[in-house]
Amino acid sequence: MTEAQGRGAGVDDGAAAKPSMRDALISAAFELFVERGFEQTTIDDIVRLAGVGRRSFFRYFPSKEDVVFPDHEQCLAEMTAFLDEASEEEPVKRACDAARLVLRVYAADPSFSVRRYRLTKSVPGLRTHELSVVRRYERTLSEYLQRRFAGRPDRGLRAETIAASVVAAHNHALRSWLRSGGREDVTARMDHALGFVQESWGRPREEAGEGDREPEDVVVVITKRGTPMWRVVQEIESCVEE
Amino acid sequence: MTEAQGRGAGVDDGAAAKPSMRDALISAAFELFVERGFEQTTIDDIVRLAGVGRRSFFRYFPSKEDVVFPDHEQCLAEMTAFLDEASEEEPVKRACDAARLVLRVYAADPSFSVRRYRLTKSVPGLRTHELSVVRRYERTLSEYLQRRFAGRPDRGLRAETIAASVVAAHNHALRSWLRSGGREDVTARMDHALGFVQESWGRPREEAGEGDREPEDVVVVITKRGTPMWRVVQEIESCVEE
DNA sequence: ATACTTCAGGGTACTGAGTGCCATGCACGA
């Protein structure tokens, strides 16, 4: 029954393996937060309920806000590792798959995620804190993309813009699922949302100066319907023959 | 000499007109922040230097962080007003122009902006606070776009994703300018960055089911370079003649 | 077994941000 979430509820790879204290703090905190609100709950309330010393709280969580997002540190590490693996995949696709790792963590414990969503939504301080968490994912994606875009023009601009798109689309799908109470299918929404950005960025329109496919072998013509065909042919030839 | 920035340094439309106290606090705060650091400066230090009572600080700024971003509240209001005006312009273009309003505020006092940038960059708490400020611009843009996208599929997804792109591109150009110390031309960078997202989102690739311009009067042909011209003509005609 | 180290945890006191409450002083109109 709402045992917090036992840290990711799936992976228990060697790294962390001290269950009792940390988890006791998490579940005590959530119990109080949902009962009387985040700001109405003091650290002393939490440690009293968890039956530990006050100082210990700050040994496990750097701030009161962090206890609300207990698994993001590990999730970020997973994403970083995922993006450090060598892969032949198209970069934007790869970034979208990295975003799916975050979804997986949320989907692993829907009830916890939904309660946290409702809590976060109603507490400005938590929203701000969540922004800083999300920002780290965005930076990770952006740095990955910048690496993969080596040689392209506007690497940085591209990378940051696309990373922001991916995060925004991911969050849109995730939040719409959370708003529905965690029922219904997340992955379908997510596939749709990420497919949207992948469509838009995966293959840029004009200067497709890609590394893994030649740009020179594609010609794009845009013209008004009704243009005389000789004008179209002229235009194409003037572009090709140069 | 670094008189903070006298609030936007241009528009003094009726709304705010109490100069002394607020500005004294801003310049006192910055003086101390750059001298000994943000966290090493207490509210008491600031009010002592400004020669006002401690309680007055919190009358003008809800938190210590807010004194670093004194003009964003007004800028946000400007953006909101700008987007509330009726306009025939293409929505993404309009959103980009709205973002330029923010740039204008930064560019109005480059030395202040650069000092603030350096300060913010080095203080995690300020970075987080800035995120929450930026997020409000993003929401404003997103809500505008969602209004303009009425009737389209995926309104919300589209609006949030594009808003995030616009903000990311804007911030990329802005920060690169700030990193350069406020020298060089901002508007050129900004035009380039915003042009990039506008190109990408302004006219969606496949379903361009727009309301304010007909999709039927544009033909797009994509072909391999070297394709015999008769094949191109055939393809175009088969598409037009249907 | 004794002495030594290590380390998770508890306790206490302190700093500093942010808030509530009230007193003060100054302007305004009657």
Place this chain on the structure above:
DNA sequence: TCGTGCATGGCACTCAGTACCCTGAAGTAT
């Protein structure tokens, strides 16, 4: 002159976060 606002200052309080030190339960070597 007397209210009636309003801006400001002065206090006292709560609470997050930190520094410092104490305890006790392990181990480990001799």
